[in-house]
Amino acid sequence: MSDEPSTNLPPVTNAAVETFGLTRHYGNLTALNSLDLTVNKGDLFGFIGSNGAGKTTTLRILSTFLTPSTGTARVLGHDVVSEADQVRRILGYMPDFFGVYKDMEVTEYLDFFAACYRIGAAKREQTINDVLELVGLSEKKGALIGALSRGMQQRIGLARVLVHDPQILLLDEPASGLDPRARIEMMAILQELQRLGKTIIISSHILSELETLCNRVAIIEKGGLIYSGPVQGVQSQFSKKQAYRVGVADNIDRAMELLRERTEVAVAELEESGDRIRVELADSQENASVIASIIVNGGLQLTALEPEEMNLEDVFLQVTRGETQ
Ligand SMILES: Nc1ncnc2c1ncn2[C@@H]1O[C@H](COP(=O)(O)OP(=O)(O)OP(=O)(O)O)[C@@H](O)[C@H]1O
Numbered sequence: 001m002s003d004e005p006s007t008n009l010p011p012v013t014n015a016a017v018e019t020f021g022l023t024r025h026y027g028n029l030t031a032l033n034s035l036d037l038t039v040n041k042g043d044l045f046g047f048i049g050s051n052g053a054g055k056t057t058t059l060r061i062l063s064t065f066l067t068p069s070t071g072t073a074r075v076l077g078h079d080v081v082s083e084a085d086q087v088r089r090i091l092g093y094m095p096d097f098f099g100v101y102k103d104m105e106v107t108e109y110l111d112f113f114a115a116c117y118r119i120g121a122a123k124r125e126q127t128i129n130d131v132l133e134l135v136g137l138s139e140k141k142g143a144l145i146g147a148l149s150r151g152m153q154q155r156i157g158l159a160r161v162l163v164h165d166p167q168i169l170l171l172d173e174p175a176s177g178l179d180p181r182a183r184i185e186m187m188a189i190l191q192e193l194q195r196l197g198k199t200i201i202i203s204s205h206i207l208s209e210l211e212t213l214c215n216r217v218a219i220i221e222k223g224g225l226i227y228s229g230p231v232q233g234v235q236s237q238f239s240k241k242q243a244y245r246v247g248v249a250d251n252i253d254r255a256m257e258l259l260r261e262r263t264e265v266a267v268a269e270l271e272e273s274g275d276r277i278r279v280e281l282a283d284s285q286e287n288a289s290v291i292a293s294i295i296v297n298g299g300l301q302l303t304a305l306e307p308e309e310m311n312l313e314d315v316f317l318q319v320t321r322g323e324t325q
């Protein structure tokens with residue numbers, strides 16, 4: 001690719017970020033335990049874990065602020081330790097807490113960071129206009145940062161990491177502390193950035209918002225990887241018992257009786273709405289047709305039979321059981 005340095009040519013791969021056995025100790029504590037992770041180019045990747053799971057530690061290593069105890073990590077093929085300079089050029093890192101210089105004007109602040117990245121004075125104004133437009137704050141150019149709302153300050157923080165046009169963005173809980181509307185706005189900006197070709201890793205413990213936003217997720221707990229893959233795969237990998245929602249034309253109580261007297265059925269309970277029965281089968285190898293035949297052979301008319309959707313949050317709770325360090 002023409003936009004990558006001609007020296008230290010990285011191997012041709014679809015990976016934007018890779019970690020191999022990444023481990024980090026703080027004294028006696030193992031914050032990261034042999035983490036193997038691959039994020040592909042163009043991913044909007046959700047990095048999920050409860051408090052203390054190791055998200056920030058991972059992102060700080062990837063952004064070269066922290067060195068691993070053992071193991072390695074590569075960003076677009078560049079080693080985060082031995083090629084830290086190259087990594088910093090292609091990566092934008094938005095920490096979970098960052099000081100915003102409250103007495104500075106928006107443009108002054110961004111100009112300062114653009115200068116840090118050695119963007120020439122002539123180009124800086126255009127760059128600042130571009131990033132402010134991206135985060136939807138063009139009209140706040142002259143405003144004091146301290147006078148902006150929390151959501152706007154977060155967006156300025158994002159604008160700041162965009163000034164050097166990084167290909168990879170690492171965002172540590174960028175939506176934390178935002179109200180639902182500001183959160184949705186932040187998510188829309190991230191989708192736009194993905195559309196522009198950026199690879200984005202976003203950490204969060206707010207799972208429901210990542211479920212629809214991200215194409216791939218990793219779940220970590222106690223510094224170890226529990227799952228990595230498509231969002232849809234989380235459910236199939238972790239939900240041990242697939243539940244079904246069953247509807248009948250009438251006589252729902254009789255349908256419950258029929259289901260409950262069968263050994264293939266582990267659970268049959270009326271949903272809160274009162275018009276569906278939630279059914280869990282005893283054997284996960286068994287499929288929904290057994291439910292259909294119980295109902296139909298019992299002389300009732302089946303009107304609905306669908307797998308129960310489990311959202312990522314439910315799955316996550318089931319998977320991690322709150323095990324934090
Ligand atoms: N500088 C440090 N010194 C000692 N221990 C640390 C340090 N930074 C992190 N830890 C510990 O390492 C573990 C992982 O912390 P980390 O900040 O990476 O978790 P996290 O997933 O980002 O959590 P949160 O959701 O709370 O931000 C925790 O047990 C934490 O207490």
Ligand SMILES: [Mg+2]
Pocket residue numbers: 055056057096172
């Ligand atoms: Mg953190």
